[in-house]
Amino acid sequence: MGKSERIVLSVIIPVHNVERFLPRLFQSLCRQDLHQVEILFIDDGSTDASGVLLDEVKEYAHFKVKHQHNAGVAAARNLALDMVQGDYICFIDPDDDISEGYIASLRDAALQTKADVLVTDWWECRQDKTVQMSLANSLGASQQLSSESVCRFILQSDLILGSLWAKVFSARLFEGNRFPLQRTCSDFVPCMTAIINAQKIFYVPKIHYLYTVSRGGSLQNSKNERDLSDFVNVHKTVSRLVLQRYPELEPLVRFDLLRSRQQACMSVCTSDAITENRRRSVFRHFSDGLLSFTPFIWKSNYPLKGKMMYIIVASGYGVTQLVMKAKKIIRRKV
Template identity: 30%
Template sequence: MNKVSVIIPVYNVEKYLRQCLDSVINQTLQEIEIICIDDGSSDGSWLILEEYASRDYRIRILNQKNAGAGAARNRGLELATGEYLSFLDSDDFFEQNMLELAYAKAKEDDADIVVFRADFYWNNSDYFKPAPWTLQKKRIPAICPFAGTDIMGNPFRAFIGWAWDKLFRTAFIREKGYLFQEQRTSNDLLFVFSAVTDAKRITILDETLAHQRRAISSSLSVTREKSWDCFYYALIALREHLQRVGSFEKFKRDYIDYALHFSLWNINSIKGPAYEKLYNKLKGEWFKELGIEQLNAQDFEVKSEYQQYRYIKRTPFFFYKRLVVIVPIIQKIDSICRYFRDYGMLCTLQYIMGKIKKMVSCKLRRQAAGK
């Protein structure tokens, strides 16, 4: 039996796919299978998969009509034979010892889920940016393993709803029947947070072992424009799951706090015609449907988020889009203050320096392009 099944959905990533695959086939843990599902790529991704599969017997490749990463991961889940499951996006990459360390930790603590740290790799500047907020130890029990219901801090803020910075016990996932939502974006939120809140044995590996590639991508912007409502359906599906298993009342306040946070992240990071559509939906229906109107200001963790919610509720879109230019400034100040409070001076300085380096790099590229 393979120790780990690594499931990789692939779509039009010929530029980055080799680095992704190399990071997996060169893992120090050798007893693995690698399941790659090509989601209808129109570039050279399939040819690269065929090349790697011909060289490494552990690689299984399949293709399907374009249906999104959620559908591709679900197909990989059906085929997986490993004791544990790992998910990796095809433009990201792992540290060479990630699977060995995560599997050893899983066995040591008999864990349903192992959560480790990740950072962001800025492809344009070859810079790795720490992301301490992706695993917030202050929110979780000091002793591992622990149950999802033991998390006293908000579990939806303690971890991020990504699948690729976690290792999952295959038997646990199949027993519970978890699947990824087959929608274009936010397709892993339901899977991850259902597993986290249901799990009886979660453990932490406090090392940075995965790298998410961050690069300017017009295709990603187009995808988000078309799928601007996916986050809402993910949140609704998560609430329905919590209600079905009887844990919603325990997590209700945390869920609503996170629903506001994730809703605002989406509206603050989208552009084009979808921006006004999303604004009007949140203002007219979705804030109420998500339960946000049930809570008071003191119930929300980040006060600037509640303030923005109030602005949206009170302000027509025509005026809000002019007012909103100051929102990023308020959020940045609030973000720096929370970084300092949660992670101390060193991480705060790294955070600020990362922002400065990114701005300088962008300016130099613009200057070079103008010559």
């Protein structure tokens, strides 16, 4: 990258103990067109070989590496925000992947549309299958979206998620909009704040982000009580942000809040970080009152599988624990 080359897109990649994923990510990035792009790797105090691998590629064109003492993914992203030179920001997690042409398509779309936010498709990658999530069939001919429509998608479907990936943001949307220093869900409030404040949002087709589900050692498998409280609380914060701008979305906001509590209850049953003696009490804290909203959930657009799981969770800890154990056994046998 020449000294005079203007940087359009800054790609932020926080890294912590993901050495086995980095070679694939490096190869994927090196296949991309990185003209007018900078790749910012923030090593968050890795104790495996991640830091060494990053130092081996820090001289690559477009790559920049910064090491910090372990402070969490939110702190790593905040440090990167202080470093970005691009007009736009894109986020990639190091254990995920991107399709061919992903970065160039987003960079070019940002230049052409002058959008505040770009969204694209994403694929969910599990060990046994890959699920392709695409907006194309839901948008018709138009590729322009409103902030309200994106909020609707996030609150009621999986086509767009309230996560940083599969999106590009104008850098100005993160001025004074930083990541809270918590272990889980630190991206939801800043992401939704950026979307709510966006004036122009466009969908970019024919590319996709590949999200890796529940890798071994992932925080998703070891949430403690504080993590689950943070998870539910960020949904409460987002509900207030959405209702201030779009009060007509109240039913969807209520659905999202109920679903977040359902998910917290399910995590209680599977987390290794919560002792058996505490699980029932923590579960009861998050499940309190869910049963009274069963008619509301049943009339919603929640898939039947989700409705049934909601009813199971609302019925109590004992039955939920049995069902979660049965599902785990079935997955092992398949």
